[in-house]
Amino acid sequence: MYSLKGKNIVQLNVNKEIHDVVIRPSDVLLNTLRDQLGLTGAKPGCENGDCGACTVLIDGWPVKSCLMLTVEALGKKITTVEGLKNVPIQKAFIEKFAFQCGYCTSGFLLVCHALATIHPYPPDIVIDEWLQSNICRCTSYEEIGNAVRAILSGEI
Amino acid sequence: MPKTGIGVTVIRKEACNKVTGDAKYTNDFISVGILTAKMVTSTCAHAAIKKIDIAQASSLPGVRAIITGDNCSVIYGPLLEDRPPLAHKKVRYYGEPIALVVADNEFIASQAVFLIKVEYEPLPVVNSPSEAIRQGAVILHENLGSYKTVVEDVYPKPGTNICDQKQIRKGDIQKGFFESDIIEEARFILPQSDHIAMETRTAQAKINADGTVFIRSASQAPHGIKKEISKVFGLEEGKVIVEVPFVGGGFGGKASIQLELLAYMASKAVGGREIKIINSRENDIVTSPCRMGLEAIIKLGASKDGKLKAIQMTYLVDTGAYSDTGPRLARAIAVDCTGPYNIDNVWCDVLCVYTNHPYVTAFRGFGHASYTFCIERMIDKLARRLQMDPAEFRKINSLLPNHTTPTQVKVTESNFGNLVACIDKLKTLINWEEGDRLEIGNDKIKAKGMACLWKTSNSPPDEVSGVFLTFNEDGSINLNCGCVEYGPAMKTTAAQILSEKLKMDINRIYVNMDVNTKYSPKHWKTVASMTTFMLGRAVLRAAEDVIRQLKSLAAVVLRCPPENLEVEDEKIYVKSDPAIFLNFKDLVHGYKYNNGNSVEGQILGRGSFIMSDINVLDKETGKGKAGPYWTVGAQAVEIEFDKKEYTYRFIKAATVMDAGNLLNPSMAESLVKGGMCMGLGLGSRECFNYGPEGEVLDTSLRSYKVMHFGETPQYLVEFVETPQLDSPYEARGIAEHGIIGIPAALGNALSVAVQAELDELPLVPETIWRIKTGGVL
Numbered sequence: 001m002y003s004l005k006g007k008n009i010v011q012l013n014v015n016k017e018i019h020d021v022v023i024r025p026s027d028v029l030l031n032t033l034r035d036q037l038g039l040t041g042a043k044p045g046c047e048n049g050d051c052g053a054c055t056v057l058i059d060g061w062p063v064k065s066c067l068m069l070t071v072e073a074l075g076k077k078i079t080t081v082e083g084l085k086n087v088p089i090q091k092a093f094i095e096k097f098a099f100q101c102g103y104c105t106s107g108f109l110l111v112c113h114a115l116a117t118i119h120p121y122p123p124d125i126v127i128d129e130w131l132q133s134n135i136c137r138c139t140s141y142e143e144i145g146n147a148v149r150a151i152l153s154g155e156i
Numbered sequence: 157m158p159k160t161g162i163g164v165t166v167i168r169k170e171a172c173n174k175v176t177g178d179a180k181y182t183n184d185f186i187s188v189g190i191l192t193a194k195m196v197t198s199t200c201a202h203a204a205i206k207k208i209d210i211a212q213a214s215s216l217p218g219v220r221a222i223i224t225g226d227n228c229s230v231i232y233g234p235l236l237e238d239r240p241p242l243a244h245k246k247v248r249y250y251g252e253p254i255a256l257v258v259a260d261n262e263f264i265a266s267q268a269v270f271l272i273k274v275e276y277e278p279l280p281v282v283n284s285p286s287e288a289i290r291q292g293a294v295i296l297h298e299n300l301g302s303y304k305t306v307v308e309d310v311y312p313k314p315g316t317n318i319c320d321q322k323q324i325r326k327g328d329i330q331k332g333f334f335e336s337d338i339i340e341e342a343r344f345i346l347p348q349s350d351h352i353a354m355e356t357r358t359a360q361a362k363i364n365a366d367g368t369v370f371i372r373s374a375s376q377a378p379h380g381i382k383k384e385i386s387k388v389f390g391l392e393e394g395k396v397i398v399e400v401p402f403v404g405g406g407f408g409g410k411a412s413i414q415l416e417l418l419a420y421m422a423s424k425a426v427g428g429r430e431i432k433i434i435n436s437r438e439n440d441i442v443t444s445p446c447r448m449g450l451e452a453i454i455k456l457g458a459s460k461d462g463k464l465k466a467i468q469m470t471y472l473v474d475t476g477a478y479s480d481t482g483p484r485l486a487r488a489i490a491v492d493c494t495g496p497y498n499i500d501n502v503w504c505d506v507l508c509v510y511t512n513h514p515y516v517t518a519f520r521g522f523g524h525a526s527y528t529f530c531i532e533r534m535i536d537k538l539a540r541r542l543q544m545d546p547a548e549f550r551k552i553n554s555l556l557p558n559h560t561t562p563t564q565v566k567v568t569e570s571n572f573g574n575l576v577a578c579i580d581k582l583k584t585l586i587n588w589e590e591g592d593r594l595e596i597g598n599d600k601i602k603a604k605g606m607a608c609l610w611k612t613s614n615s616p617p618d619e620v621s622g623v624f625l626t627f628n629e630d631g632s633i634n635l636n637c638g639c640v641e642y643g644p645a646m647k648t649t650a651a652q653i654l655s656e657k658l659k660m661d662i663n664r665i666y667v668n669m670d671v672n673t674k675y676s677p678k679h680w681k682t683v684a685s686m687t688t689f690m691l692g693r694a695v696l697r698a699a700e701d702v703i704r705q706l707k708s709l710a711a712v713v714l715r716c717p718p719e720n721l722e723v724e725d726e727k728i729y730v731k732s733d734p735a736i737f738l739n740f741k742d743l744v745h746g747y748k749y750n751n752g753n754s755v756e757g758q759i760l761g762r763g764s765f766i767m768s769d770i771n772v773l774d775k776e777t778g779k780g781k782a783g784p785y786w787t788v789g790a791q792a793v794e795i796e797f798d799k800k801e802y803t804y805r806f807i808k809a810a811t812v813m814d815a816g817n818l819l820n821p822s823m824a825e826s827l828v829k830g831g832m833c834m835g836l837g838l839g840s841r842e843c844f845n846y847g848p849e850g851e852v853l854d855t856s857l858r859s860y861k862v863m864h865f866g867e868t869p870q871y872l873v874e875f876v877e878t879p880q881l882d883s884p885y886e887a888r889g890i891a892e893h894g895i896i897g898i899p900a901a902l903g904n905a906l907s908v909a910v911q912a913e914l915d916e917l918p919l920v921p922e923t924i925w926r927i928k929t930g931g932v933l
C-alpha cells in the first residue's frame with residue numbers, strides 16, 4: 001500500500017524503462033502515460049471503462065488505464081503499445097485487415113497479445129470473453145478474430 | 157514486374173503507424189502550456205436561461221476566461237443559420253453548450269464547470285417529430301423567418317417547426333393507386349442514435365501574432381472548417397489554417413463544424429493562446445450532433461401480378477434542435493425515397509422538423525439506412541399479401557436501364573449497376589430456397605429476411621477535389637491530397653490509382669496522411685463514399701500531367717516525338733525499342749547533360765476535378781440529379797429467435813454489392829462487413845431513449861450499447877462488378893453502403909420469425925414482445 005498526499009515524484013516501470021513522473025493521488029494512469037511520458041498509443045475513448053481504447057498491460061494482464069490510478073501502478077510492469085516490438089499480433093492485425101481508423105487498435109493489440117501469452121490454447125468462448133472488453137467501431141470484429149486466431153494457430 | 161495498382165489486395169499505407177501507437181490523432185498533439193476549454197452544458201431540453209452565475213468559477217485560480225452566449229453574437233448553420241455556438245437566452249436540447257471555461261488544465265476547468273450555476277425556466281418540450289408538426293405545437297425557433305438561408309434550396313416555414321421541406325411528384329398518384337389491386341399502409345418510428353466514433357470530437361486553436369488562426373481538429377472537413385471559420389468570424393480565408401491528422405473514425409459525425417467554432421472563441425478570449433477542447437464521451441453523444449431520427453407513413457400499391465404501381469410517403473426527419481445537415485438528409489431521402497424500384501407514380505413529402513432532441517448531422521448512409529428500413533418492410537409486407545417470394549418480388553420491380561428514378565433521372569447500366577444480379581447472387585449465398593422460416597425445436601425459429609439498397613451522393617453541384625504530385629530525386633512520388641484518413645484507406649486507394657496509371661510500384665508512392673489547408677489542395681469533405689470517384693479523377697489527371705511532362709522532356713533528350721514514348725516502372729522508353737530509355741530519377745528534377753548543362757526543372761503534377769452534371773432539385777416535383785451514380789446491393793440477415801424469451805441471435809449476415817470494378821478487394825470486403833456490423837447494431841440495440849422532458853437517457857457507453865466481439869454472425873460478402881464508366885477504373889463508392897439494408901433485413905427476418913409486423917427500431921426483445929403481445933403479460 002502506498003500513501004500519497006499532494007504532488008509526488010514517483011517511479012513508473014513502463015516498457016522496461018524506469019521513468020520519474022509527478023503525480024497527485026487522484027491522477028489516472030492513462031493521463032500520466034499520455035501527458036507526462038508522451039505514450040499516446042493508449043487512447044481515451046470513454047474514460048469510463050466501457051471501450052477499452054486505453055488498455056495497457058499491468059504485469060502482463062490487460063487493464064483499462066482510465067480506471068486505474070497511477071499510484072496503483074507503482075511497482076508494477078506497465079506495457080503500452082509502444083512497448084510491443086514486432087510481436088506477431090501486430091503483423092496479424094495488418095495482414096488480416098483488423099483495423100481501419102486505428103483508434104481502438106492499441107487496446108485490442110494488447111488484449112490479444114496478453115491472451116496469446118496467458119492462454120496459448122483458448123477455446124472460442126475464452127477468446128470471446130477476452131475480446132468483448134473492447135469496442136471497435138470500424139471493423140466487423142471478424143477481422144480481429146481472424147488476427148488473433150492466426151497467432152494462436154501459429155499461422156503468423 | 158513492379159507491384160502495380162488496382163484489383164489486388166494492398167495493405168494500407170499507414171498500417172505500421174497504426175499497430176505501433178505511432179499514428180497521431182488530434183488529441184495526441186500535447187504541447188506544454190496549452191489551455192483546456194470545457195463546456196457547461198444544458199440539463200434541460202427546453203428552457204429559458206434566467207441566469208448564469210460565473211462569479212465563483214471566475215475567481216478560481218487558473219481559470220483564464222469564461223464565455224457565455226451573451227459574449228457571442230454568432231449564429232451559425234451550414235444550410236440555415238439557426239444555431240448559436242453557445243446557447244443564448246434559451247436552450248433547445250439536453251446537452252447544449254451554454255458556457256465555455258478556459259483554464260490552465262482539465263482539473264481546474266472541471267472544477268470551474270462545476271461551480272457555474274445556471275438557472276432555468278423550463279418550457280414545454282417537443283419530444284418527437286410528429287409532436288413537432290401537431291397543431292398548437294410549441295415553436296422552437298420563433299425567428300425562423302428571419303434566419304439566413306445559406307443555400308438556395310432550403311425552404312423553412314416560419315411559424316412552424318419545419319425548417320425544410322422536400323417533395324417528389326412523379327406520375328399520377330391517384331391513377332397509380334386506382335391501378336393497384338393491393339395496397340399496404342404502415343407507420344414507422346426510428347429514434348435518433350449516435351456515431352460513437354472511438355475518438356471523440358476534439359479541436360485545438362491558436363491565434364498567432366500576425367492574425368493567422370491555426371486550428372487542429374478531428375474532422376472530415378478541414379477545408380470546410382477553413383471556409384466557415386473565416387466566414388463566421390470575418391477573417392481572410394488565407395489566414396485560417398486547418399490541420400487534420402489521423403482521425404479516429406468519422407461515420408459522418410465529423411463532417412459538421414461545432415467544436416472548431418468554440419475553440420476559436422476560447423483562444424480569442426485568452427488573447428490567442430493555444431487551447432484544446434475535448435469531448436467527453438457523454439458530450440460527444442449528446443452535445444455534438446448525432447444521427448437523425450425518422451417517422452414515416454407509407455402507402456404502397458401493386459397489381460395482382462406483383463408490379464409496383466404507386467407509392468405515397470410522408471417522412472418526418474427529426475433534425476433535433478437545429479437544422480445543421482438535416483435539410484440535406486431530407487433531400488437525400490426524397491431523392492432515393494422509393495428504394496431501387498421502378499414505380500411510375502410517386503408522391504413523397506419529406507419534412508425536416510425541429511424537436512428538443514440533440515441536433516443531427518450526416519451518419520453512414522446519409523438517411524438511407526432509415527428510410528430503407530421503411531421501404532423494405534413495405535416491400536416484404538406487400539410480397540406476403542401477394543403470396544409472392546419477397547426475393548422474386550424485388551427482382552421483378554428492380555429499376556433497370558431506361559427506367560427513371562423518383563427525381564426522373566434516367567437509369568443506365570453504368571450509373572446504376574445490376575440489382576437483379578445482386579439479388580440472384582444473394583439468394584445462393586444465403587441459401588434462400590431453403591425457406592425463410594424454420595422451426596428448429598426448443599421454441600427456436602430460424603428465419604431469414606432480405607433487403608435491397610441503393611444510394612447516390614447528394615453532393616453540392618460544384619464540389620472539387622485536387623492533387624499535387626512532386627517527385628523525390630530518386631524518382632519516387634509524393635502524392636498530396638486534401639482528403640482525410642479516418643479508416644477506409646482512401647489515401648491508399650489514391651496511391652493505387654496513381655500506381656496503375658504510371659505502372660509503377662505502389663511502395664514508391666508516398667501519400668500525405670495529415671491534411672493542412674495551407675499546403676493540401678482542397679477536397680470538399682471526406683464524405684459520401686465519393687473520395688474514390690472525386691479524388692481518383694483528380695489523381696488520373698495529375699498522372700496524365702506528369703506523363704505529358706516526362707514524355708516531352710524525354711523526347712528532347714532521346715530526340716524522338718513524345719508519342720513514341722511509354723512510361724512504366726519509373727522509366728520512359730521508346731515503344732519500338734524498350735532498350736532505349738531514361739529513368740524517372742534522371743528527369744524529374746530536370747535533365748543534366750554530360751557537360752553539366754541542364755534543362756527543365758522539377759516535374760510538378762497537378763490534377764483537379766469538379767463535380768459536373770449535378771443540379772438543384774425542382775422545388776415542386778423534385779426533378780433533378782443529386783449525384784453522379786448509385787451503388788446498389790442486396791442484403792440478408794439470418795437469425796435464431798427464441799419464442800419464449802423474445803431474444804434472438806445472429807446466425808448469418810450477407811451482402812452482395814455492385815461495386816463496379818473492385819480496386820482493393822480485401823479492403824472492400826472489410827469496409828462492407830464493418831458497415832454490416834454497424835447495421836446490426838442499429839437494428840438490434842442502438843438508439844436514444846428520451847425522458848418525458850426530452851432529456852437523452854443514454855449518454856454513455858454503459859447504457860448506449862454497440863456491437864461487441866463475439867456477438868457477430870458469420871459474414872458473407874460478394875460483389876457484382878458492373879463497370880461505372882465515368883469513375884476511375886470503373887469503381888463505385890462502397891464505404892457506407894454495408895449498413896443501409898441490414899436493419900431492414902433484420903426487421904424482415906424477425907417479422908417472419910415472430911409473425912408480427914415489427915415496424916420500429918431498434919428491435920430489442922422488449923419491443924418485439926410488446927408488438928407481438930400488445931404488451932399484455
